[in-house]
Amino acid sequence: MxxxxxxxxxxxxxxxxxxxxxxxxxxxxxxxxxxxxxxxxxxxxxxxxxxxxxxxxxxxxxxxxxxxxxxxxxxxxxxxLPRELLEQIFLFNFEDYPCCAWVLSSVCSSWRRLALSMPKLWSKIRLVTSSEAPADTVRLWLERSGHKIPLDIEIFLHSPPSAASSSTRPRPPRRTTSNTILIADNWGANDWTPAMTPPPQGIAIPISPYVSVHAAGGTLLPVNLHAQNESMMPPIVGSERPRDTANSSKSRSTTQYWGYIAISYLVEQIHRWERFVFRFDKQFPSVAALKSIVGDAPLLREFEVSCAEGMSSGIPLDWPWLPCAQADSTYKLDQLKSVTLQYVPFKWSTPMLQNLQNLTLRSMPSTYVNTDRVLHIIASCPSLESLSLHFNAVHSAVLPLTPTTLSELKSFNVGGHYNLVAVIDTLILPSLESITFDIDTRDPIEDSLTSLLLRSSHPPLAHLSLSYSSANAGVGVYYGAGSSITSWNFLRDMDTLRTLQVGGTPFESLLMILGTPEDDDRWICPNLTKLNMRACQAHTNGAAKLVRLVDARNPDHTGGSMLAQFGGGTAPAKLRHLEVHDCAVLGEDVIEWLKNRIDEVICTEPMYDSSIYSPRSPPYHDTYV
The missing domain is CATH 1.20.5 (Single alpha-helices involved in coiled-coils or other helix-helix interfaces)
Structure with missing residues (x-):
């Protein structure tokens, strides 16, 4: 329109x-x-x-x-599939993934009934938790494991940071809202040390095959914390609590009594313990609950209680628990072969420290012991294969020290007070393969080391570490076993040595003796393939000496014929691994040259150049791999 x-x-x-x-x-x-x-x-x-x-x-x-x-x-x-065959499949899975029962029981109702009917699947407890998480997780696990199956227990208790520390440190990225995490495999209990950095709260730590661990001077540092196969990750138990006032009060109550609840559940089943590993990063409110660990453990093969830092002096040293049991106690520990006690109370005379094959002891800072009693602990275990001792306060012997032979000992790790040298001077170790000395010595350590090897008829030593762990501080003056070395001639008798770790020693003197032999002399340590140096004092020609050493042991393709002119015409093994931390300022060109000659090179340059005695500005601390 x-x-x-x-x-x-x-x-x-x-x-x-x-x-x-x-x-x-x-x-x-x-x-x-x-x-x-x-x-x-x-x-x-x-x-x-x-x-x-x-x-x-x-x-x-x-x-x-x-x-x-x-x-x-x-x-x-x-x-x-027949039920029997499905059970075998479950058990095969269980061998590789101890926490697989949580996943298998979540697939379907029939699998859940089958998993719950197999106590074996629940016999390995792998738990990373905190005192704020429910302790009933332990009870549930134990109930599903039945009443007869031996228990393999590993628990890592992580204490949340305090308000003061959390305000000054950056908070780690959150990957989950859980306070309790189940992990999939063991932690390498025999190698863990109190210097190990605990995992941040709420991050799952499935170990093998999800995590690799790098050992450096006796200290384990967790690296590569990532899951490569999340489908096999165990379930997450527990949840982060709200921050309101009522729940905060409840959380404090749970934190205060977590240890008493969890340990009471575990001790009820002590007769089924086959392995017991309990680690905590620092003293927690209910740490006194450990005192209840008493009773017969006829199946126990391995026992470990470790703290990552020294406990307070308020903790009594006469706890009525197994490591502090009286000498005349009659607890059944017939199968016990491995004990690790770090920063927790123990007595030198306890029957628990007898007839062992593996022993690791790290005393509390307030513990004093005489050298003859340290030797008593060693002599009570004549079949030792691995021994690690660290005592901060050691008094002179009261009773005379007598020579002690450990014919099966292969690994010997000792650190702490200088009086421990007296214990070393009494030992005879004919099968020794690895030595780690981290003693604050007052006299040169090479005399004691040479005497030990001579008494032991020159055992097939493959690993030697001198003050490498104590030199982790890096910058500054360090007095320890490494810096007490006045002569490296004792290395002439170590033809089987493959790994050498040294801290706090003069840089050039070690490199010179390991370099090209003089005249018709033979190569020193001809089988050496790994060399680590930390906080070694270097002079202006430190980098040049290191280059000469590597050039001599790892020549290029044109230098092979020249190498045969030294050492009686026999070339030494090539260096495969080199670490130089806080020793000398090498420069990127030298590091690049080293990487072309050696398979793996890790170099951390010092905060200042000691060769010119002047601070570097700005601070320089780079790592090259």
Missing amino acids: SAFVFPDPPTAATLADARRDLDGTKLSVKKLAAKIEDAEGRLARIVQESKTAIQALENEKAALEKHLEYTQAYISPMRR
Whole structure:
């Protein structure tokens, strides 16, 4: 409809016509709006009816698909497996993933019934938790393990940082909201040391095959914390508590009594313990609950309680628990072969420290012991294969020290007070393969080391570490076994040595003796493949001496014939691994040259250049791998 054109200016007649036209147009608009509304209503009813029909079809389809899935599952080969065969599959999985029961029991109702009916699947407890998490996780695990299956227990209790420390340290990235994490494999209990950095709260730590651990001077540092196969990750138990006042009060109550609850559950089953490993990063409110670890443990093979830092002096040293048992106690520990006690109370005369094969002791800072009693502990275990001792306070002997032979000892690690040298001077170790000395000596250590090897008829020593761990501080003056070396001639009798770690010693003197032999002399340590140096004092020609050493032992392709002119015509083994930490300023060109000659090179340059005795500005601390 075309618009009506009214004349301008309007007249009385045209105004009357316009009013009549306006009334007619309004009536037409109203009629059209009613027709549109009616059409839209019919369309809405059609759409609704169609949607209802579609939804009914979708529901029917979903029911058929569910029936299809059920039928396919019912006729699947897995459903037809005999129960005995499925149990064996579960057990094979359990060997590689101790926490697999949590995953298997979540697949379906039949698998859950089967997993819950197999106590063996629940016999290995792997738990990383905190005192704020529910302790009932331990109870649930123990209940599912039955009443007869031996228990393999590993628990790492991580204490949350205090408010003061958390305000000054950056908070680690959160990957989960859990306070309790189950892990998948063992931690390498025999190698863990109190210097190990605990995992941040809420981060899952599945070890092998998910995590690799790098050992450096007796200290384990967790690296590569990532899961490569999340489908095999165990379930997460517990959740982070809200921060409101009521729950905060409840959390404090849980934190205060976590140890008493969890340890009580565990001690009830002490007769089933086969392995017991309990580690905590620092003293927690209910640490006194460890006192309840008493009783017969006829199946126990390995026992470890370790703290990552020294406990406070308020902890009594005469706890009534197994490591502090009286000498005349009659607890059944017939199978016990491995004991690790670090920064927890123990007595030198306890029957627990007898007839062992592996022993690791790190005394509390407030513990004092005489050298003859340290030797008594060693002599009480004539079949030792691995021995690690660290005592901060050692008094002179009261009773005379007598020579002690450990014919099967292969690994010997000793550190702490200088009086421990007297203990070393009494030992005879004919099978020794690894020595780690970290003693604050007052006299040169090479005399004691040479005498030990001579008394032991020159055992096949493959690993030697001198003050490498204590030199971790890096910068500054360090007085220890390494810096007490006045002559490296004792290395001439170590033809089987493959690994050498040294801290706090003069840089150049060691490199010179390991370099090209003089005249017709033979190579020193001809089988050496790994050399680590830390906090070794270097002079202006330190980098040049290191280059000469590597050039002599790892010549390029054109230098092979020249190498045969030294050492009686026999070339030494090539260096495969070199670490130089806080020793000399090498420079990127030297490091690049070293990397072309050696398979693995790790270099950390010092904070200052000791060769010119002037601070470096800005501080320089780079690592090259």
